[in-house]
Amino acid sequence: MLNRILCVDTVLSPHWRWYLRAAIVWIIVSSLLPAGPRAPLGPPQSVVTNKPRVCVHTRLIDEVWEWTIQRSLQLVREMGASTIVEFFPWAYLEPQQGRYDWAVADRIVKHARNQGLQVIARMGLVPAWARADVEDTHSTLNYLPETSYEHFASFVAAFAARYAGDVNHIIIWNEPNLAFEWGYRPVDPAAYARLLQAVYAPAHQANPHVVVLAAALAPTLEPLGSANGLNDLLYLDALYRAGAAPHFDALAVHTYGFTEPPAAEPAENRLNFRRVELLHEIMLRYDRSDKPVYITETGWNDHPRWASAVRPAQRVSYTIEAFEYAEANWPWLEKMCLWVLRYPAPTRSYPDNFTLLTPGFQPKPIYYAVQSYARGTERSADLWLPAPID
Amino acid sequence: MAARADRLRPLTVLVVASVALWALAGALFAVRWASVPRSLPHARSLFPYGEMRIGVDASSPPFAAVSADGLFGLEVDLGQALAEQIGVPLRFVNMGFDGLYDSLRADQVDIVIAQLLFDPMLTRAVRYSRPYYNAGLVLVSPAARPVLSMAALPGRALAYEFGSEADAEARRWLRRVLPFEQRPYELPSFALDAVRLGQADAALVDAASAHLYLRDYPNWKAEISRVTDSLYVIASRADRPALAEHVNAALDALEADGRLARLIARWF
Numbered sequence: 001m002l003n004r005i006l007c008v009d010t011v012l013s014p015h016w017r018w019y020l021r022a023a024i025v026w027i028i029v030s031s032l033l034p035a036g037p038r039a040p041l042g043p044p045q046s047v048v049t050n051k052p053r054v055c056v057h058t059r060l061i062d063e064v065w066e067w068t069i070q071r072s073l074q075l076v077r078e079m080g081a082s083t084i085v086e087f088f089p090w091a092y093l094e095p096q097q098g099r100y101d102w103a104v105a106d107r108i109v110k111h112a113r114n115q116g117l118q119v120i121a122r123m124g125l126v127p128a129w130a131r132a133d134v135e136d137t138h139s140t141l142n143y144l145p146e147t148s149y150e151h152f153a154s155f156v157a158a159f160a161a162r163y164a165g166d167v168n169h170i171i172i173w174n175e176p177n178l179a180f181e182w183g184y185r186p187v188d189p190a191a192y193a194r195l196l197q198a199v200y201a202p203a204h205q206a207n208p209h210v211v212v213l214a215a216a217l218a219p220t221l222e223p224l225g226s227a228n229g230l231n232d233l234l235y236l237d238a239l240y241r242a243g244a245a246p247h248f249d250a251l252a253v254h255t256y257g258f259t260e261p262p263a264a265e266p267a268e269n270r271l272n273f274r275r276v277e278l279l280h281e282i283m284l285r286y287d288r289s290d291k292p293v294y295i296t297e298t299g300w301n302d303h304p305r306w307a308s309a310v311r312p313a314q315r316v317s318y319t320i321e322a323f324e325y326a327e328a329n330w331p332w333l334e335k336m337c338l339w340v341l342r343y344p345a346p347t348r349s350y351p352d353n354f355t356l357l358t359p360g361f362q363p364k365p366i367y368y369a370v371q372s373y374a375r376g377t378e379r380s381a382d383l384w385l386p387a388p389i390d
Numbered sequence: 391m392a393a394r395a396d397r398l399r400p401l402t403v404l405v406v407a408s409v410a411l412w413a414l415a416g417a418l419f420a421v422r423w424a425s426v427p428r429s430l431p432h433a434r435s436l437f438p439y440g441e442m443r444i445g446v447d448a449s450s451p452p453f454a455a456v457s458a459d460g461l462f463g464l465e466v467d468l469g470q471a472l473a474e475q476i477g478v479p480l481r482f483v484n485m486g487f488d489g490l491y492d493s494l495r496a497d498q499v500d501i502v503i504a505q506l507l508f509d510p511m512l513t514r515a516v517r518y519s520r521p522y523y524n525a526g527l528v529l530v531s532p533a534a535r536p537v538l539s540m541a542a543l544p545g546r547a548l549a550y551e552f553g554s555e556a557d558a559e560a561r562r563w564l565r566r567v568l569p570f571e572q573r574p575y576e577l578p579s580f581a582l583d584a585v586r587l588g589q590a591d592a593a594l595v596d597a598a599s600a601h602l603y604l605r606d607y608p609n610w611k612a613e614i615s616r617v618t619d620s621l622y623v624i625a626s627r628a629d630r631p632a633l634a635e636h637v638n639a640a641l642d643a644l645e646a647d648g649r650l651a652r653l654i655a656r657w658f
Contacts, residue, residue, distance in 0.1 A: 136395050302553065304596075305450045305487055305505060312553030313576045348509040349488060365553040370409070384552040384574040388583040 024215075039066040039111070045074075046116035047082045050376040054323065055083035055120075055337035056356065057297055060108050061092065063344055069108055071361055072342060073115045079356070079367060080374025083118040085171075085296045085337045089125035091141060094155050097129050102162060109166045120169040120213070120296065122336070123156055126183075143183025144173075146191065149198040157202035162300045164207035171252045171296065172199050175218040177235040179228055187230045189238035196247040214244065216252035216296050218280075219271045233268060233278055240286035249336065253279055254297040258308045262322035273298065273322055280332060293332050297339040298322065299354055306350035313384055323373055338370070392603060433476045436499060436633045441479040444469040445499035452602070452657040453505050457543075464657040465503040468522060471649055471650045475640040491516065494627055501637060502625040517634040520641055521621035522650065527556055530585060530593045530600050533611035537592035540617055544568035549581035549590035556581075556594040559618065579603055586610050596620070601658035 032263075056076055060069045076084055086108060094100050112119050125141050130148040144152060160170060175181040176192045196214060203210050217232035224234060236251075257273040266274040280293060301308060302315040310318065319338070326336050342357040356367040369383065432441075446465055448456040454463040461482050473480035483499050490506070493499045495515060505525070508518050531537040537546060539564045550556035552574035560572060573590045575581045578599040584590040586607060593600075600614055624641075626634045644650040 015400055305447065307449055307486065311577065312551060312557070316553045345511065347506050348511075356557075362558060365557050365561075384576050385580075385584075386588050387575065387577075387580045388587050390583070390587065 001036045037065055037067040039070040041110070041114045043150045044114055044116065045077055047077050047080065049080035049374045051080065051327070051374045052082050053294075053327065053333065054079075054081045054337050054370065055085065055335040056081045056376040057085040057337050057339045058340045059087070059343055061087055061104060066107050066111075070343070072357075073111050073117060075357060075361065075363070075367075076117060076341060077115040079371045081117075081370075082338065083120060083335050083337065084112060084113075084341075085120045085122060087122045087124070087174075088159065089153050090123060090130075090152065090289060091125045091127040093159070095127055096390045097127075097151065100158060105159075105163070108207075109163055113166050118169070118223075119163075119167045120171060120294065120337070121159065121163070121167045122171040122174055122296070123152075124173050125157070126152075140180075140183050142181050143185070144195070145193065148317055149195055151201045152195070153199045157206040160203045160210050161206035165211065168209050169211045169213060169250075169294070170203060171213040171215055172196055172248070173215040175254065176215050177217045177220065177222075177230045177232055181218070186227075187221040187235065189230075189235055189244075193239055193242035193244035193247070196244050200247040205226065211249045212247070213250045213252040213294060213296075214239070214248035216254040219254055219256060219275055221269060221271065233282065236279055236282050237286075240282065250292045250294055251279070251283060252294050252296045254310075255295055256298060256339075257300045257310075257318055257322065259310055261314075262318050262325050269275075273325075276330075276333075280330075293330075294334050294336040295326075295336045298336060299338045299340075301350060301353045303350035303353035306353070309350065310352060312365070316366045316383060319366060320369055320373050323370075374383050421571035433478055436626055436630070436636060437478055441481050442469075442473050442476065442501065443481050443483055443499040445483050445485060445490050445493050445502040445504065447490060447504040448484045449487070450505060452598075454484075454503075464504070464523070464653060467653045467656065468644075468650075469503050471644055471653060472637065472640045475643055476636050488653065491625070494625060497627075500626065500630075500633060505622050506625050507620065508623050511627065515628050516625050517628045517631060519624035519626070519634060519637045521623050521643060523622040524616070525597050525617055525622060526616060526618040526620040527559055528597050528600050529613075529615045529617055530582060530595060530603075531591060531613050531615075532585065533613045535591065536613035536615070537646075538613070538615045540565055540594075543570040543592070545570065546591035547573050547589070549573040549575060549584040549593040551575060551578045551581055551595065554555055554578070555596070555618075558596055585612075598658060605658070 056079070058072055059074065060072060063069050073084070088105050092104055093102060126144050126148070130151050131143050131145065149171050155171070156170060172195065173192070177187050179187060182188065200212050205214050217235055218228055218229065219232055221231055222229040224230065248309060253276045255273055255276040256271070258271055260272040262273045264272045264274065264310065266272060266277050268278065276293065276295060283291060300315040300318045302312040303309040323336060326333050338356065340354050342355050342361070343352065343359055346352050346359050355364070356370065357363055371377070446454045446461065446469070448454045448461050452463050453463060454465040461484065466482065469480060469482060483493065485493055487504065490502045490504050491512065496503055504609060529537055529540070537543065542564065544567050547559055548570055551562050557574060564570070573584055575584065578595040581590070581593040581595055582600070582603045585593045594617065604610065625635055626637060641650070
């Protein structure tokens with residue numbers, strides 16, 4: 001009947017019935033597939049904490065599902081941390097010059113805001129178009145030629161403007177005292193000082209409240225001339241001598257305890273938690289005394305085999321003692337961020353033993369210990385029982 | 391009739407295309423199957439340097455450690471037994487834990503024996519052997535009052551190392567069964583002490599800690615019951631499948647004649 005009325009056989013393809021049937025089957029099958037996980041925002045939350053310095057580094061940028069971002073940030077809030085550090089790769093957000101794709105950043109910032117969390121953004125990772133003057137074989141994603149400094153500054157300004165109010169702290173680069181992080185070139189404090197200079201004014205014009213942080217340096221004892229990098233103390237000294245002081249508002253620091261307790265004395269030839277004090281002494285030598293420090297990576301590792309690890313019980317007690325030490329002794333410290341909340345997938349190696357949550361969101365005992373510390377929950381007893389006596 | 395033929399034509403095309411695709415898949419499978427060697431190549435041809443280079447991390451006794459006399463441990467003994475079984479000279483390459491896979495990729499070693507766990511993320515580059523040791527968590531309890539599973543814990547006291555994988559496992563079980571008393575200690579050996587001295591009904595510790603402890607207290611009659619698996623495997627390069635087959639065959643032989651069990655018993 002339909003044929004006769006509409007003369008569809010003459011108007012449409014003679015196989016239109018098959019196409020129609022296929023379309024119906026496709027619609028039915030599609031409707032049977034399970035919907036993707038959703039992550040509705042819910043009512044805005046706020047962080048309940050007695051220790052506003054407590055902060056944690058997250059790894060959310062490569063998450064596939066939005067709900068895993070949301071769940072991660074819920075657990076950050078529930079732990080009593082008010083702040084996260086997150087990496088926002090330039091290569092992801094400006095894949096072509098002048099064409100921004102903010103989607104992956106938007107969903108992180110949106111959920112962080114909803115959980116009442118501050119975000120410290122670490123910027124880096126160079127898109128291919130900004131490395132164009134370098135032959136591919138010698139170019140890595142950390143290679144930023146000086147000719148691209150203004151492009152990077154434009155990106156940072158665009159980021160700062162877009163997320164003003166939600167992200168008011170921006171770290172410029174990561175560990176530039178390592179050759180790997182400097183594009184496998186010899187490290188160059190003066191060149192990094194010029195990068196800070198290039199970024200500082202555009203970032204402040206884009207967001208007058210932004211705090212520009214100089215990159216955290218890798219804690220390392222590499223001597224001058226090493227192919228791998230440069231001692232962080234020497235690098236910071238050279239950075240100041242290159243005139244970087246006016247071009248950053250705060251210093252980011254990476255300081256790990258390795259196998260030593262948090263109160264262990266710092267020394268130029270040792271890597272431990274209080275190495276940050278040596279960096280701060282250099283700051284006081286060259287900079288204004290009230291310039292703050294943000295520890296954006298710290299912690300202990302409890303892998304059973306890694307040479308730089310401690311026992312799980314030590315990891316917990318050292319971490320809490322480190323927070324207490326910082327609170328008692330370091331008025332210049334703004335935030336202390338643990339590395340790291342969670343990885344999206346297990347590495348099946350020692351990096352897993354820096355995390356506070358398993359990939360399946362199972363909190364580790366250290367998570368609960370930090371939560372007790374941050375939220376001021378009374379502990380009924382010591383963390384563990386005394387050794388049984390024969 | 392012609393209209394019916396028109397209607398059937400797409401179906402015919404679909405059937406013919408499906409048959410053709412299956413035929414192509416079958417042909418490709420046959421070609422691949424034919425290329426698989428039916429017998430292992432001679433072992434010596436697998437080692438271009440004339441020796442089997444074994445990467446170890448000698449920082450974890452009793453699996454692998456180093457003294458003034460050289461390397462020792464279960465994995466060192468296992469490497470020697472494998473080389474003997476395969477029939478090649480061997481050389482150990484001691485390195486840090488975080489350099490093990492890189493050394494394999496950079497052809498600095500042929501295999502790695504270093505408490506590695508199977509990692510599905512690495513299987514494009516790495517081939518894993520069958521397991522040689524299970525280091526998962528075990529329940530240790532007095533033989534006279536055995537606790538054979540986590541489900542039997544309610545109403546009893548469980549000792550474990552605070553902050554460890556055992557601690558996390560105990561917390562998981564607390565959400566699944568009725569309450570049991572938690573007794574966290576600073577070290578696995580303290581948790582085992584607690585059971586031996588009657589201060590806890592069972593200890594949840596890794597298998598290696600349990601067996602090492604029981605060596606120190608041979609008169610204590612204890613029951614060991616496995617709770618989780620943590621299987622140690624040997625890694626080789628994915629582009630050297632014949633080598634991996636030799637390693638697996640050698641492990642099979644070591645297990646079949648009891649040598650693997652004797653090696654483990656020597657150290658645990």
